[in-house]
Amino acid sequence: MKRAYLEKMPLAQAQARWFSALEQAGCFDARSETIPTAEAFERITAVAVHALRPVPHVRAAAMDGIAVRADQTAGARLDQPLVLRKDVDFVQVDTGDPISQGFDAVIMLEDLDFPSPGTAECRKAAFPGQNVRPVGEDFPKGQTILPARTRLSPEAIAACLGSGNLALEVIRRPKVFVLPTGAELVSPLEPIPAGKYPETNTALFAGYLKRWQALPTMHPLLEDDYAQIRRAIESSLQEHDLLLVNAGTSKGREDFTTSIIEELGQLIVHGVSMHPGHPLVLGLAQGKPIVGVPGYPVATWVVLDQFVLPFLERYYGCALQPRTTVVARLARRVHSPLGEVEFVRVRLEQTEEGWIAHPLAGKASTLSSLIHADGLLVVPEELGGCAQGELVEVRLLK
Amino acid sequence: MKRAYLEKMPLAQAQARWFSALEQAGCFDARSETIPTAEAFERITAVAVHALRPVPHVRAAAMDGIAVRADQTAGARLDQPLVLRKDVDFVQVDTGDPISQGFDAVIMLEDLDFPSPGTAECRKAAFPGQNVRPVGEDFPKGQTILPARTRLSPEAIAACLGSGNLALEVIRRPKVFVLPTGAELVSPLEPIPAGKYPETNTALFAGYLKRWQALPTMHPLLEDDYAQIRRAIESSLQEHDLLLVNAGTSKGREDFTTSIIEELGQLIVHGVSMHPGHPLVLGLAQGKPIVGVPGYPVATWVVLDQFVLPFLERYYGCALQPRTTVVARLARRVHSPLGEVEFVRVRLEQTEEGWIAHPLAGKASTLSSLIHADGLLVVPEELGGCAQGELVEVRLLK
Numbered sequence: 117m118k119r120a121y122l123e124k125m126p127l128a129q130a131q132a133r134w135f136s137a138l139e140q141a142g143c144f145d146a147r148s149e150t151i152p153t154a155e156a157f158e159r160i161t162a163v164a165v166h167a168l169r170p171v172p173h174v175r176a177a178a179m180d181g182i183a184v185r186a187d188q189t190a191g192a193r194l195d196q197p198l199v200l201r202k203d204v205d206f207v208q209v210d211t212g213d214p215i216s217q218g219f220d221a222v223i224m225l226e227d228l229d230f231p232s233p234g235t236a237e238c239r240k241a242a243f244p245g246q247n248v249r250p251v252g253e254d255f256p257k258g259q260t261i262l263p264a265r266t267r268l269s270p271e272a273i274a275a276c277l278g279s280g281n282l283a284l285e286v287i288r289r290p291k292v293f294v295l296p297t298g299a300e301l302v303s304p305l306e307p308i309p310a311g312k313y314p315e316t317n318t319a320l321f322a323g324y325l326k327r328w329q330a331l332p333t334m335h336p337l338l339e340d341d342y343a344q345i346r347r348a349i350e351s352s353l354q355e356h357d358l359l360l361v362n363a364g365t366s367k368g369r370e371d372f373t374t375s376i377i378e379e380l381g382q383l384i385v386h387g388v389s390m391h392p393g394h395p396l397v398l399g400l401a402q403g404k405p406i407v408g409v410p411g412y413p414v415a416t417w418v419v420l421d422q423f424v425l426p427f428l429e430r431y432y433g434c435a436l437q438p439r440t441t442v443v444a445r446l447a448r449r450v451h452s453p454l455g456e457v458e459f460v461r462v463r464l465e466q467t468e469e470g471w472i473a474h475p476l477a478g479k480a481s482t483l484s485s486l487i488h489a490d491g492l493l494v495v496p497e498e499l500g501g502c503a504q505g506e507l508v509e510v511r512l513l514k
Numbered sequence: 515m516k517r518a519y520l521e522k523m524p525l526a527q528a529q530a531r532w533f534s535a536l537e538q539a540g541c542f543d544a545r546s547e548t549i550p551t552a553e554a555f556e557r558i559t560a561v562a563v564h565a566l567r568p569v570p571h572v573r574a575a576a577m578d579g580i581a582v583r584a585d586q587t588a589g590a591r592l593d594q595p596l597v598l599r600k601d602v603d604f605v606q607v608d609t610g611d612p613i614s615q616g617f618d619a620v621i622m623l624e625d626l627d628f629p630s631p632g633t634a635e636c637r638k639a640a641f642p643g644q645n646v647r648p649v650g651e652d653f654p655k656g657q658t659i660l661p662a663r664t665r666l667s668p669e670a671i672a673a674c675l676g677s678g679n680l681a682l683e684v685i686r687r688p689k690v691f692v693l694p695t696g697a698e699l700v701s702p703l704e705p706i707p708a709g710k711y712p713e714t715n716t717a718l719f720a721g722y723l724k725r726w727q728a729l730p731t732m733h734p735l736l737e738d739d740y741a742q743i744r745r746a747i748e749s750s751l752q753e754h755d756l757l758l759v760n761a762g763t764s765k766g767r768e769d770f771t772t773s774i775i776e777e778l779g780q781l782i783v784h785g786v787s788m789h790p791g792h793p794l795v796l797g798l799a800q801g802k803p804i805v806g807v808p809g810y811p812v813a814t815w816v817v818l819d820q821f822v823l824p825f826l827e828r829y830y831g832c833a834l835q836p837r838t839t840v841v842a843r844l845a846r847r848v849h850s851p852l853g854e855v856e857f858v859r860v861r862l863e864q865t866e867e868g869w870i871a872h873p874l875a876g877k878a879s880t881l882s883s884l885i886h887a888d889g890l891l892v893v894p895e896e897l898g899g900c901a902q903g904e905l906v907e908v909r910l911l912k
Contacts, residue, residue: 154703157721171881172711176698178879212761212809213698214709254880261885270721271884274714274811277702278881300574300611304675305552311612313570316672323555323668363610411610413672438912440838481576482652483569483676486669487659514836 124389126497127422127457134384134398134405134423135430141403143357144430146287153276156268158329159286160432165262168280170252177209179247182228182236183219186244194239202234215248222247255279265433290357290431292424294321295335295348297364297372298411303337316483317362317409317416324420328428328436330358340364346376353380353402358427361397363411373397373408381406389497390457392480393418412480418459421492440512442491444471449504452495461489462510473510490514522787524895525820525855532782532796532803532821533828539801541755542828544685551674554666556727557684558830563660566678568650575607577645580626580634581617584642592637600632613646620645653677663831688755688829690822692719693733693746695762695770696809701735714881715760715807715814722818726826726834728756738762744774751778751800756825761809763793771795771806779804787895788855790878791816810878816857819890838910840889842869847902850893859887860908871908887911 125133138144148162177183184206192198200206209215209222221242229237254275255261261275262268268276268284276284296315304314315337325332333356338344349359364373374397377383381401386408388396392415397408405427409419429436444464452458462473473493478485491510495502502508523531536542546560575581582604590596598604607613607620619640627635652673653659659673660666666674666682674682694713702712713735723730731754736742747757762771763784772795775781779799784806786794790813795806803825807817827834842862850856860871871891876883889908893900900906 154717154720157724173706174709174711176711178877210698212696212711214711216709249879253877254882261882269885270718270725271811271815271881273721274717275881275885277717278712278714280712282703298610300608305680308571311572311614313572313574313610313612314676316676319552319672319675320668322552323671326555327668413669417669438836438838438910440836440910479576479651481647483669483673484652484659487667487673512836512838 122387122395124387124394124455125385127388127390130385130388130396130398131423131426135426137382137384137400138405138427138430141400143403143405144433146290146431146433148285149288150283150285153273153282153284156276156284156286157270157273159268159284159289160329160434161262161264161266161268162285162287163264164260165276165281165284167255167257167259167261170257171254171275171278172249172251175215175251176249177211177213177215177222177247178249179222179224180210181208181222181224181247182206183209183215183222184238184242185219186221186242186246189221189223189238189242192238192241197229197237197239199231200236200238202236206236220244220248267434267436287432289329289331290428291355292325292330292332293335293352293356293359294318294325294332295345295359295361296337297340297345297361298337299339301337317411317413320413320416320420321360321362324424328425329432330428340372342372342376345372346379349376349406350380353404356404357431358424359404359406360409360424361406362409362416364408373406377401377406377408389455390418390422390459391453392459393422396423398423413483414459414461414478414480414486417486441509442471442512443507444473444491444510445469446493446502446504446506446508447472447474449501450475450493450495451501452499454500455497457497458495460493460495461485462491462493463488464490464510471510473508520793521785522792522853523783523785525786525788528783528786528794528796529821529824533824535780535782535798536803536825536828539798541801541803542831544688544829544831546683547686548681548683551671551680551682554674554682554684555668555671557666557682558727558832559660559662559664559666560683560685561662562658563674563679563682565653565655565657565659568655569652569673569676570647570649573613573649574647575609575611575613575620575645576647577620577622578608579606579620579622579645580604581607581613581620582636582640583617584619584640584644587619587621587636587640590636590639595627595635595637597629598634598636600634604634618642618646665832665834685830687727687729688826689753690723690728690730691733691750691754691757692716692723692730693743693750693757693759694735695738695743695759696735697737699735715809715811718811718814718818719758719760722822726823727830728826738770740770740774743770744777747774747804748778751802754802755829756822757802757804758807758822759804760807760814763795763806763808771804775799775804775806787853788816788820788857789851790857791820794821796821811881812857812859812876812878812884815884839907840869840910841905842871842889842908843867844891844900844902844904844906845870845872847899848873848891848893849899850897852898853895855895856893858891858893859883860889860891861886862888862908869908871906
């Protein structure tokens with residue numbers, strides 16, 4: 117009976133169905149919080165940020181020199197220099213110094229002589245505003261500094277602070293619950309008993325979730341005990357924005373995730389026509405998305421890439437990872453079953469004729485194929501593969 | 515006398531001279547530390563990491579099914595199925611389960627019938643190793659998992675943990691001292707008195723240094739007091755790997771950085787023929803690099819990009835930031851003085867004819883020109899600019 121669920125839904129359909137259910141359930145209605153700007157680096161704005169004061173808020177010297185009244189320098193010429201008196205006709209200023217009331221131009225040091233202490237000789241008339249940064253040159257008051265849903269770069273933080281925004285309303289980081297399961301597994305930090313394997317997917321989840329601005333909660337490893345797993349999921353629904361159960365998604369004896377999702381909520385997808393990552397489970401319970409993530413590390417990675425990252429980007433309303441592609445020539449033929457999206461890890465080689473993509477041999481079970489990959493070639497379901505020498509689009513992974 | 519130092523050294527020569535002095539002074543002899551692998555995400559390996567045990571370290575089922583002795587299934591055919599007894603001729607296994615001693619093949623569920631409890635009917639002979647992950651499939655024992663000087667990705671952390679590397683020798687994070695100076699400045703967190711400006715470059719330094727895996731120490735803002743600034747630099751030399759003084763690099767009254775560097779050590783460069791960022795100071799004191807960073811935010815950014823990032827990459831021995839470029843058509847002419855490298859911020863527009871680069875108008879004083887920039891066009895010193903419609907290489911900044 118359980119077997120019937122493991123279908124082969126096209127990837128795009130699985131994504132559309134799940135994200136549309138999540139949208140309806142309000143999973144992307146991100147909440148915000150207000151935090152000190154100095155602590156907001158890499159966070160994402162919830163609302164647009166405007167200049168609370170102009171930047172600069174007073175006029176400033178744009179050069180090292182002297183501040184003068186422009187009209188007072190009228191007529192100064194190389195052959196008819198004008199002598200100005202310190203602290204009467206001019207004040208000395210460095211770049212960045214405010215221009216006092218009354219003065220309206222700066223003559224740079226290079227254009228001056230200082231014939232005696234307390235005097236400056238000017239050889240060219242200054243014009244009003246010369247070498248002066250006007251008020252609001254960088255940002256006029258009220259100007260939008262950043263739109264909503266923008267990741268805060270160092271220069272954005274600096275501009276917010278400079279314009280009087282000492283606190284910022286940012287999107288609350290989504291809390292992601294990660295539950296590793298499997299009787300054959302044991303924490304890699306403990307001695308490995310006979311017949312057990314170290315559990316290492318937790319490290320994959322932790323790293324990518326941190327990189328994508330989520331807050332992971334790592335549950336300790338659970339054996340394949342239905343009641344325990346169900347209890348752990350049920351008690352974590354309220355506090356989290358996304359739940360990832362790894363693994364327990366296939367058709368084996370101990371694949372509880374689908375049943376638990378059905379008991380607690382709604383099973384939306386079980387089985388996606390992609391490789392690796394086919395036995396994927398997507399559900400929704402008490403308004404919270406649950407993903408049953410297949411256990412092979414490359415399958416886990418594909419689900420992170422194809423479902424978790426897009427979930428987080430929809431939640432935040434902005435891109436969290438660049439998706440740069442290059443066109444490369446395929447070094448050898450790649451096979452891919454018709455009707456299935458194949459994620460091929462490739463090594464890239466730069467040659468005089470352009471990029472060459474070398475498909476990596478590793479199976480879904482091998483972390484090495486991910487570590488050695490420079491890029492990803494996605495073979496769509498309508499193709500049975502790609503020919504040797506074919507030009508393909510490769511997404512950069514490094 | 516001080517003015518004589520502000521020269522116009524070509525950018526490449528300034529970089530070569532400073533980095534070569536730093537190399538000789540041992541500034542790139544990075545020290546390492548050993549930390550728990552689970553805490554090493556994004557850190558950089560100091561030495562190569564090898565598999566301390568094979569991965570997997572015992573044979574594992576690659577499919578859900580039953581583990582059998584392959585020779586015992588010889589002769590099984592569709593028309594002549596073989597009945598196997600549970601726990602005698604086979605054991606049931608899920609993907610990832612270890613294969614017990616004696617068994618050497620896995621028959622997948624799909625190829626079996628279960629005519630009665632405790633029996634399985636096999637319709638095809640299995641071969642030794644069928645659907646079995648051999649020992650060391652991912653990493654044989656002793657295999658290099660990562661070379662030295664590699665940034666630790668999530669999959670790298672997972673592979674290290676899986677292969678028994680519970681601690682890793684990583685490069686110690688460089689400590690970078692940041693000293694903001696300027697009598698005209700005040701912390702942006704305090705009320706801004708008349709005639710003062712909020713100091714915001716600290717936020718630029720903090721963000722980029724964190725992004726590039728350095729540990730910044732932010733000194734409180736100092737006024738232009740020679741003795742105070744000298745004391746702050748001198749007392750920080752021993753504890754830090756790089757010192758950044760901002761600003762105090764031009765020819766104004768209060769440009770102390772050059773004098774202090776000369777007193778404490780060696781002034782290597784003062785003035786680089788680039789814009790923004792010309793009045794840059796590069797020195798070395800007690801074996802520690804010191805940079806006098808010009809105060810305009812875009813100048814600060816250029817120095818971070820052209821000197822601080824390459825310093826950190828030499829220290830770490832690996833790239834810390836991707837440098838992806840696109841070829842774009844210039845929307846309007848860009849002027850650049852001959853003999854000076856010009857850093858032009860551009861907005862990129864994707865059209866059917868390819869990328870269009872729109873040069874941004876902002877001066878060196880405007881953070882807005884950095885915030886709005888998608889890319890950077892570097893006009894080399896031998897060119898007086900780039901023509902409208904010219905194809906130029908633009909480095910992506912976002």
